[in-house]
Amino acid sequence: MKVIDLFAGAGGLSEGFRQENYEILAHVEMDKSACNTLRTREAYYYLKNQNLLNIYKDYLLQNITRKELYSFIPKEILDKVIEAEISNKTIPMIFKKIDELIGEETIDLVVGGPPCQAYSTAGKARDPNKMKDDPRNYFYRYYVRFLKKYQPKIFVFENVRGILTAQEGKVFKNIKRNMSNAGYKVGYRILNASDFGVSQFRERVIIIGWKKDLPFKYPEFNLELVPPTxxxxxxxxxxxxxxxxxxxxxxxxxxxxxxxxxxxxxxxxxxxxxxxxxxxxxxxxxxxxxxxxxxxxxxxxxxxxxxxxxxxxxxxxxxxxxxxxxxxxxxxxxxxxxxxxxxxxxxxxxxxxxxxxxxxxxxxxxxxxxxxxxxxxxxxxxxxxxNAVPPLMAKEIAHIIKENIQRY
Structure with a gap:
């Protein structure tokens, strides 16, 4: 299944989905260093598939430069990383780049976690106005625009639990309404990464949406994985x-x-x-x-x-x-x-x-x-x-989604 990763960061979500054999068609991220990391990871997977991991190892051992590493990678692979802030101004350009990348392909999933500082406890504690005027409160609207444009079967939206209570719950109510208007049924859970085998207590809200005509429901996860100390x-x-x-x-x-x-x-x-x-x-x-x-x-x-x-x-x-x-x-x-x-x-x-x-x-x-x-x-x-989503948590989410889709 084919995936677009929005607000991708270093690619924790992408990594987990990739480990379950999803195909990542594009990552969209504004941070320059995170984009470099995404390109290097794309290089890793390309070289691995070509049985050329010795080149990647040479890079890690500092025998070759990053520029030399990338010289072994086809341009269309590195171009999967779209280095841009998602905004009203940039979205047309991002849509154009994604369209060029995917050609006639259809998108099965959109995944991503918009910046969460506006919903975080620490962010609110530092801001005398409790982040009410922070534009990041509304980044979910950009996410919804990608849903409307590409009409994936399913999407995964990750954020901190503070998103549920931001502005007395109004933000989350608006998120669900916008997603419904885009054509999706929505479910959510507060999930802890430790239940997915990650050695960390990390609670996150995982929203999963699916097209209203799809016989799907929010999956039940196998939460019996025991993480190492x-x-x-x-x-x-x-x-x-x-x-x-x-x-x-x-x-x-x-x-x-x-x-x-x-x-x-x-x-x-x-x-x-x-x-x-x-x-x-x-x-x-x-x-x-x-x-x-x-x-x-x-x-x-x-x-x-x-x-x-x-x-x-x-x-x-x-x-x-x-x-x-x-x-x-x-x-x-x-x-x-x-x-x-x-x-x-x-x-x-x-x-x-x-x-x-x-x-x-x-x-x-x-x-x-x-x-x-x-x-x-x-x-x-x-x-x-x-800032990343733990790949092991993302991998289990990817696995269960794939398993449930195959039932229908």
Whole structure:
């Protein structure tokens, strides 16, 4: 089945659907670094299908440049990535590019998650007007325009749970009405990525719509997948300290384990982006205190409990969980895009390493395979990871949709 991915980010939704053998015809995304990541992933799949993965591996090992990598890829493959903001001004151009890409093909699915900052709890907390005037409240209207234009059988729309209550529920009511007017029946659930085998507590609203003449209903998901703990998920990754990085062949410290065999793609042996951000001495002292409090007392250390000389903010009455450690023997809390700003909310559980998570560790928590490469800077990679839909969650959604469609 053929898919368009809107507001694609680094391609978490695309990756999951692709793993279920859907064909991604186009990705639309405005962020330059995310678009580079999407192109590199397109390069990966093209080379894999041509039995030329050695070229991709040469790129990861820095034997060739990105420009040289792309030189092996047909232009029509790289052109699947449409680098553009979706707006009233740009939509005609985007439609034209998609039409050129798909030719006579029909679109089976549209997937995507419009930017969610206007619906997020953190966003509302920072905005005195509770994001009521934020134009991102209405990005769903652009999504609906793609539904009207391409008339897919089914669509998947992902967002934070705050979308249900934004503006006292008016936004969500309007979303459903617009989707109905476009010709779709709509169902939604609040789903947790951990129920799909992802090592992370991450609640998201998943709206699924289907053409009104299609004998379809919101699917029942198999929510019996048991995600690996963080300890198991990180077991084969080498220890590094703050400010260090490690990459290359034969860097994993164990061959594999059952939980990470899928992430390592069973025979993958190139470690990339195991990059830890540097920290000053004050941050590292706080990190150590946070991990010690958890290890010794099973206690989450609050900001107002830090020694006075370690505090950098005058206000110690709000955001008391400013520093938070990932726990070894359970799942991670939600990875969000703020991880690109600092790692204080994602302190590594191993006190001997005393640092925040690496890019590769955050990617694994989000269920990205180790052969997935995030382009450009460390901060750009963290932002892409934090904004992504976990591919493992997307894969299960894709699987169930395909299974249900085949029944009719």
């Amino acid at each position: 963080i300890r198991t998920l990180f077991e084969d990754l080498p220890r590094i300290n703050a400010g260090e990085s490690l990459s290359g062949e034969n860097q994993y410290v164990i061959d594999t384990n059952e939980a990470i065999s899928g992430i390592r793609q069973r025979n993958w042996n190139i470690l990339t982006q195991h990059i830890a951000r540097p920290n000053n001495d004050k941050d590292l002292t706080i990190y150590r205190l946070v991990v010690e409090a958890w290890n010794n007392e099973n206690k989450a250390l609050k900001y107002n409990e830090l020694p006075q000389d370690l505090k950098t903010h005058k206000n110690d009455e709000i955001f008391l969980d400013r520093y938070k450690n990932v726990k070894y023997d359970t799942l991670s809390h939600t990875i969000v895009a703020h991880i690109s700003k600092d790692g204080h909310y994602y302190i590594h559980p191993d006190i001997k390493q005393n640092r925040s998570l690496t890019v590769r560790e955050a990617a694994r928590i989000q269920s990205f395979p180790d052969d997935f490469y995030f382009e450009d800077s460390r901060s750009a990679a963290f932002k892409q990871i934090g």
